[in-house]
Amino acid sequence: MKVRFGAAALALLVVLPGCSAGSSAVVSNDPSTLTVGFAAEPQNFDFTRTDGSAIPQALLYNVYEGLVKLDPEGRIVPLLAESWTVSPDRTVYDFRLRPGVKFGNGAPFTAEDVRFSLLRVKTDWTISLKSAMNVVRQVDVVDPLHARVVLEKPSNGWLFSLTSRIGAMFSPTGVADLANTPVGTGPYQVASRRRGDSVVLRANPAYWGRKPAYTTVNLKYIKDPTALNNALLSNGIDVIATITAPDSIPQFESDNRFSVLQGTTNSEVVMAFNDARPPFDDVRVRQAVTLAVDRKALMDTAWAGRGTLIGSMVPPTDPWYEDLSAAYPFDPAKAKALLAQAGKTNLSLRMRIPNLPYAISSAQVVASQLADIGVQVSIEPLDFPAVWLKQVFTDHDFDLSIVQHVEARDITTFGKPAYYWGYDNPGVRKLLATADAGTPEEQVANMKQVAKQLSADAAADWLFLFPNVTVAKKKVTGLARNQVSESFDLTGLGSS
Amino acid sequence: MTGRILRRAAVLVLSVLVASIVVFLFMAVLPGDPAQVALGVNATPELLAKTRHEFGIDRSLVVQYFDWMGGVLHGDFGRSYVTREAIGPQLVDRLGVTLWLVGAGMLIAVVLAIPFGTFAAVWHRRFSGTAISGLSQLGVAIPAFLAGILLVQVFAVRLRWLPSGGWTPPDQDFGAFLGGLVLPALSLGLVQGAVLTRYVRSSVLDTLGQDYLRTARAKGLRPYPALLRHGLRNAAVPVVTVLGLQLTTLLVGAVVVERVFVLPGLGSMLLDSVSSRDLLTVQGIVLVLVVGALLVNFVVDLLYAVIDPKLRRSS
Numbered sequence: 001m002k003v004r005f006g007a008a009a010l011a012l013l014v015v016l017p018g019c020s021a022g023s024s025a026v027v028s029n030d031p032s033t034l035t036v037g038f039a040a041e042p043q044n045f046d047f048t049r050t051d052g053s054a055i056p057q058a059l060l061y062n063v064y065e066g067l068v069k070l071d072p073e074g075r076i077v078p079l080l081a082e083s084w085t086v087s088p089d090r091t092v093y094d095f096r097l098r099p100g101v102k103f104g105n106g107a108p109f110t111a112e113d114v115r116f117s118l119l120r121v122k123t124d125w126t127i128s129l130k131s132a133m134n135v136v137r138q139v140d141v142v143d144p145l146h147a148r149v150v151l152e153k154p155s156n157g158w159l160f161s162l163t164s165r166i167g168a169m170f171s172p173t174g175v176a177d178l179a180n181t182p183v184g185t186g187p188y189q190v191a192s193r194r195r196g197d198s199v200v201l202r203a204n205p206a207y208w209g210r211k212p213a214y215t216t217v218n219l220k221y222i223k224d225p226t227a228l229n230n231a232l233l234s235n236g237i238d239v240i241a242t243i244t245a246p247d248s249i250p251q252f253e254s255d256n257r258f259s260v261l262q263g264t265t266n267s268e269v270v271m272a273f274n275d276a277r278p279p280f281d282d283v284r285v286r287q288a289v290t291l292a293v294d295r296k297a298l299m300d301t302a303w304a305g306r307g308t309l310i311g312s313m314v315p316p317t318d319p320w321y322e323d324l325s326a327a328y329p330f331d332p333a334k335a336k337a338l339l340a341q342a343g344k345t346n347l348s349l350r351m352r353i354p355n356l357p358y359a360i361s362s363a364q365v366v367a368s369q370l371a372d373i374g375v376q377v378s379i380e381p382l383d384f385p386a387v388w389l390k391q392v393f394t395d396h397d398f399d400l401s402i403v404q405h406v407e408a409r410d411i412t413t414f415g416k417p418a419y420y421w422g423y424d425n426p427g428v429r430k431l432l433a434t435a436d437a438g439t440p441e442e443q444v445a446n447m448k449q450v451a452k453q454l455s456a457d458a459a460a461d462w463l464f465l466f467p468n469v470t471v472a473k474k475k476v477t478g479l480a481r482n483q484v485s486e487s488f489d490l491t492g493l494g495s496s
Numbered sequence: 497m498t499g500r501i502l503r504r505a506a507v508l509v510l511s512v513l514v515a516s517i518v519v520f521l522f523m524a525v526l527p528g529d530p531a532q533v534a535l536g537v538n539a540t541p542e543l544l545a546k547t548r549h550e551f552g553i554d555r556s557l558v559v560q561y562f563d564w565m566g567g568v569l570h571g572d573f574g575r576s577y578v579t580r581e582a583i584g585p586q587l588v589d590r591l592g593v594t595l596w597l598v599g600a601g602m603l604i605a606v607v608l609a610i611p612f613g614t615f616a617a618v619w620h621r622r623f624s625g626t627a628i629s630g631l632s633q634l635g636v637a638i639p640a641f642l643a644g645i646l647l648v649q650v651f652a653v654r655l656r657w658l659p660s661g662g663w664t665p666p667d668q669d670f671g672a673f674l675g676g677l678v679l680p681a682l683s684l685g686l687v688q689g690a691v692l693t694r695y696v697r698s699s700v701l702d703t704l705g706q707d708y709l710r711t712a713r714a715k716g717l718r719p720y721p722a723l724l725r726h727g728l729r730n731a732a733v734p735v736v737t738v739l740g741l742q743l744t745t746l747l748v749g750a751v752v753v754e755r756v757f758v759l760p761g762l763g764s765m766l767l768d769s770v771s772s773r774d775l776l777t778v779q780g781i782v783l784v785l786v787v788g789a790l791l792v793n794f795v796v797d798l799l800y801a802v803i804d805p806k807l808r809r810s811s
Contacts (some may be wrong), residue, residue, distance in 0.1 A: 042769075043579050044580050050534065050578075051534075080564070084805075126547070179581075194663070195586065195590075195765075196590070196760030197662065197758070197760040198662075198767070220662065226645075230649075230652060230661070231661060231662070231758075234648075234656050234780070235652050236565065236659050236660055383528065383771065384527025386529070386532075386533050386772070387527050389528070390529055391527075394532065
């Protein structure tokens with residue numbers, strides 16, 4: 001009997017693959033459905049209390065909207081505010097709100113919600129970005145469609161941070177269970193989720209703006225780069241939001257089923273020096289190490305040469321971008337001379353990095369190049385994020401580290417002496433403050449100064465800027481080339 | 497028989513207790529602060545302290561352990577630090593996926609191994625028998641994840657017959673569920689089947705050499721009927737032992753295969769929770785896995801007695 005059962009089961013298994021052979025499309029053929037693959041999954045839906053990029057990537061601009069948003073070129077444009085004015089002393093912002101906007105739970109969106117949302121950042125949020133709201137003194141409801149924000153002092157950074165999750169609009173009736181039930185005004189609502197697998201977004205029927213091209217969007221989460229690529233190759237998904245294995249890009253470029261878009265991000269891969277401690281408290285040592293690293297060769301090794309060499313903490317999509325990558329050309333001889341001058345010829349350094357592919361391959365290049373100028377580097381990969389955060393970021397227990405800094409305009413971290421790179425320069429702090437308070441023109445001029453000063457001080461070694469490489473089926477249109485905001489913005493997508 | 501069951505059950509409970517303490521202590525000495533990971537960079541010391549208090553990780557280890565075990569005994573595994581969800585229902589959900597995978601893998605393994613192993617034993621002097629032995633030797637050498645990657649390349653990427661990964665619950669779309677289960681189950685089942693084939697072969701070969709079978713053959717029975725009537729029960733004892741051991745290795749193999757095929761099972765949940773220092777969740781998963789492995793051993797122990805009457809009498 002056992003044998004007969006076995007034979008039947010065997011027959012079933014042989015027949016099974018044959019059954020589905022006819023339907024080669026694994027992704028739904030429904031033209032109104034899109035499936036996008038991501039590497040990092042949101043742990044929950046509450047980006048007010050959970051750090052990291054995965055939640056706003058899925059929800060910002062798609063489910064939650066702010067008063068303003070960032071367009072793909074990095075400009076601040078209206079969203080729930082139709083327009084805004086700034087007082088001459090740059091401390092009072094008057095926002096005129098779009099009429100007829102409703103939250104997913106049916107509640108109307110008014111200036112009361114603006115007040116509620118902005119003030120709630122100070123009281124209920126726990127993530128680091130919340131500090132951007134500290135500058136707000138008060139929020140007044142002038143009338144239901146007119147909100148007035150008064151700042152303690154002028155701040156360009158504040159308006160910019162409104163384009164991030166910090167500016168997301170919430171309803172007092174929709175914050176009971178943010179971790180599981182997000183309620184926003186956006187074109188999509190969260191329909192369902194399967195942990196470890198996917199989140200399904202469905203078009204909001206009551207949306208105030210243009211109806212999205214896809215009524216259902218499946219966000220598929222696939223951590224393994226090969227599995228992510230296979231899913232696209234085998235029709236499991238339509239788009240890979242950001243390629244995490246650069247070596248695989250050519251196979252998509254040579255396949256006429258797909259289009260490959262390469263742009264930039266806000267994500268600088270930085271080799272941090274522990275500026276507060278010897279030997280990196282000596283500017284000559286920092287400059288020597290910067291001169292001794294061949295960044296082009298490093299980028300070729302670590303990320304298949306796909307990134308951008310920037311030489312500063314400023315990505316090309318910021319208004320004050322200048323190419324500073326030539327400031328420290330690869331020059332081992334000069335590096336050696338500088339070290340000799342500083343009297344630091346027998347250095348041995350601890351490089352403590354996250355155990356992530358880009359960091360490990362970068363570290364190996366750095367270690368071998370520094371060996372050429374007589375500096376010994378021991379590489380210690382640390383479990384990321386837990387151990388790296390504790391030992392390097394919090395306890396400052398390192399000489400060198402290599403980490404991606406993904407936040408927009410995070411050049412301001414060089415104005416915080418307590419930050420893990422321990423860079424302390426009152427001149428830079430003053431420039432940053434003046435830039436924040438001034439007109440847009442003054443801001444650009446001052447920020448350029450900051451970037452130049454940091455470069456002159458070799459405050460860190462900006463190895464390269466991460467590229468944003470998106471691969472999609474040919475039919476998907478409207479994908480943004482650059483990843484400049486926190487959001488993977490679905491609103492501009494279409495199909496051909 | 498009852499005494500045997502009771503004794504075994506006592507050992508089971510004791511093992512679970514010891515395992516729970518070991519798991520708990522391992523988690524406690526792991527470097528990295530769950531509150532820091534949850535809050536990310538720039539969290540203030542006050543906020544960190546508040547969050548540690550919220551998580552209950554500012555209490556003594558003994559209090560934390562008894563609090564956790566007390567909850568578990570009532571079916572409450574606590575709330576995840578990271579997802580803010582109750583862990584118990586998540587565990588059940590994820591375990592469901594893993595059980596489907598392991599079950600289907602085991603089924604494939606058994607279905608392959610019993611006929612092929614028996615055939616290889618009966619015809620061990622012929623070319624066909626040797627060929628099966630050789631093939632199974634090859635199968636033993638291939639790790640399940642490699643088999644998985646190869647299957648994906650052929651059936652998903654090249655032929656596009658089956659999905660390269662992902663999970664559809666059976667009650668949502670049964671066809672898609674089966675389609676998604678085939679490749680991962682095959683990559684587990686083929687490898688385990690190869691291992692099992694070798695055990696079945698040697699066990700049957702052993703049985704074939706026994707006097708009573710020679711007698712049966714001498715009385716004119718053909719080899720297969722003789723085996724079926726007189727030998728199968730004897731050949732089954734070592735096979736059941738190996739099957740039990742293999743079930744535990746299958747659980748481990750499933751962890752890797754879940755990664756390759758992006759299945760939301762216990763394995764992928766475990767890996768994610770470890771990296772985000774979601775300690776309560778890790779403790780819950782490991783406890784479930786340990787209990788699972790111990791239960792399998794317990795059942796195998798009892799099965800001996802059912803299959804082999806000699807063991808029943810000796811206890």
